[in-house]
Amino acid sequence: MADGINTSPNYFNALTAGLWKENPTFRLLIGMCPPLAVTTAVKPALTMGLCVIFVLVCSNMVISLMRNLLKPHLRIIMFCLSIAAFVTVADLYLKAFAPDMSEILGAYVPLIIVNCIIIFRAEACASKSNVLVSILDGIGSGSGFTCALIILAGIRELLASGKFADIQVMPKGFVPWAAMQMPVGAFVTLGLLIGFAAIITAPKKD
Amino acid sequence: MSNISVLIMAFLSVVIVNNFVFTKFLGTCPYLGCSGRIDTAFGMGLAVTFVTTLSGILTWLVDHYILVPNKLEITRYICYIIVIAGAVQLVEMYVKKFFPPLYKSFGIFLPLISTNCVILGICLFINIWGINNLPEVAVLSAGAGIGFTVAICIMAAIRETLKLADVPPALKDAPITLITAGLLTLGFMGFTGMIK
Amino acid sequence: MLSKIKFFMQQSWLLLLASFLFGLMIAVADTAWKPKVEENKTGKVKNMMKGLINANSFEVAAKDVNIPSDKGFIKTDIYKAVDEQGNVLGYEYITSGSGFGDKIELIIAVDAKCEKYLGYQVLSSNETPGFGDKIKGDYFSKQFVGAPAAEFTLVKVGKAEDIDNQIVAISGATITSTAMVNIFNKSIVSVKETLAQKGLIK
Secondary structure, three states: OOOOOOOOOOHHHHHHHOOOOOOHHHHHOOOOHHHHHOOOOHHHHHHHHHHHHHHHHHHHHHHHHOOOOOOHHHHHHHHHHHHHHHHHHHHHHHHHHOHHHHHHHHHHOHHHHHOHHHHHHHHHHHOOOOHHHHHHHHHHHHHHHHHHHHHHHHHHHHHHHOEEOOEEOOOOOOOOOHHHHOHHHHHHHHHHHHHHHHHHHHHHHO | OHHHHHHHHHHHHHHHHOOHHHHOOOOHHHHHHOOOOHHHHHHHHHHHHHHHHHHHHHHHHHHHHHHOOOOOHHHHHHHHHHHHHHHHHHHHHHHHHHOHHHHHHHHHHHHHHHHOHHHHHHHHHHHHHOOOOHHHHHHHHHHHHHHHHHHHHHHHHHHHHHOOOOOOHHHOOHHHHHHHHHHHHHHHHOOOOOOO | OHHHHHHHHHHHHHHHHHHHHHHHHHHHHHHHHHHHHHHHHHHHHHHHHHHHOOOOEEEEEEEEEEEEEOOEEEEEEEEEEEOOOOOEEEEEEEEEEEOOOOEEEEEEEEEOOOOEEEEEEEEEOOOOOOOHHHHHOHHHHOOOOOOEOOOOEEEOOOOOOOOOOEEEOOOOOHHHHHHHHHHHHHHHHHHHHHHHHOOOOO
16 A cells, blocks of 8 residues: 555455444544534435535545645645535535525525535545545545435425425425424424434443 | 624624524534633633634735735645644643743643634635635634633533432443533524524 | 744744635635635526416516505516416516515516406515415415405404405414515505506506
């Protein structure tokens, strides 16, 4: 291997760590804005998740490629620059090919730039490991994030309108819970889900 | 007169009615991380207010006088983030050199907050709302920071009391904070419609 | 001086190179997708207009009309909906007013004689979910379809099925309902005047 830090890069581990063990939303509690803001319905949540995967994979790849050339004090600005560039591309793509989604997500697409997940992965993984590991890590963390978004959005959409991804699921007599569409629904659902995640992992720790 | 009342309205609207934490979910990470004690929360809030004001005005100026006349709107996000990162770094150096006691109390938060969503958020929303005069931009960006300070201080005060409460073990720390924040948003929803 | 430049270049060549490459990438993406983005922007309004009046084409009937709203005047265009044979089917215009949460932007359609409303579409709004945002639903919007283009009054109890000048408010969202009625009432007079001036209606 070209790099000295990761002598035996574990590709499988890089891919799966982000899914549960280091799941950004449920376990690490970073990048909390999008899970709260864009999860009123499944479709925008999925779009957001895909955007984050794209940006995460691309920026991880670029940073990993130039990791040996980076001057330490210019590191953060380099991260910001590459992340912002890929977010701009993602934003343009959404505006061109998914205008509805672009409108719903609004300012939350450019806000991916300051999503802690991306800069955290750049710092913790991409600036130390080779390209393949970084890409796998990006896919893993991104998918973990997307799953979290979809779970949250699924619960909220189901209770708020009786639909899942715009398909009617609940029986006709179901009274929608309007509160789930409001900010309170986002906060409480996410709080309970994190608590649930803590219950699942608790026995393993002891 | 009417100008001043517009500014007061804008300020109240961004601090209370459209509070960034409660209605736009921006700055949730530090909101969860730094709201354990009221003095750290207040320090964080002050640092954020300082930087939002500065970078809100700077990004608006850059946008208005450099990007739009030259039709470079496409590079907006990159310019914003670089201006913000630069502003944070400048503030840090300045405070460290000239106000050492102040640096001791909130300087440690400064490097953290270049990735605070509130800051990029206010810059983007000023652009989306299409604000086109400097006083309003200044008031809005300061207001966003103050709104964040208000939110994080309320939360810190609640959490200090919550430590004594009997919370189920799984819900300790972050989950109960999120649920409390949810109830707070309900309270803040009562302000909607206050400002036309 | 030269050594300073050399030091500077050594430190930042990667940054400069990366900026150049990223700039290139964004420029390519922008040139490739810009026409599509522009098309989407106009396409959305066009589609909504088509949803109100199924016309073949929309022509600008009056440009930059000043329509009163609660915050002074808004400049907007009045569009003429024309079918394949060139018959005028109606007129549409975009207007706005303050709702409960934020601005409500509407596309309003009137018939060719400007005597009846043909309905409205919500272009943008930020009303409370479950209450105010029912303005997008059928219950509220159907009340306007076919209603005479004159002053509306808002009532709290009444039959929503009756198409007349009484609009039944959404329960729990009186402010939003009032705002909607106001938007209609404030704009219609000047729209009628403008169209009459142009000789398009009597």
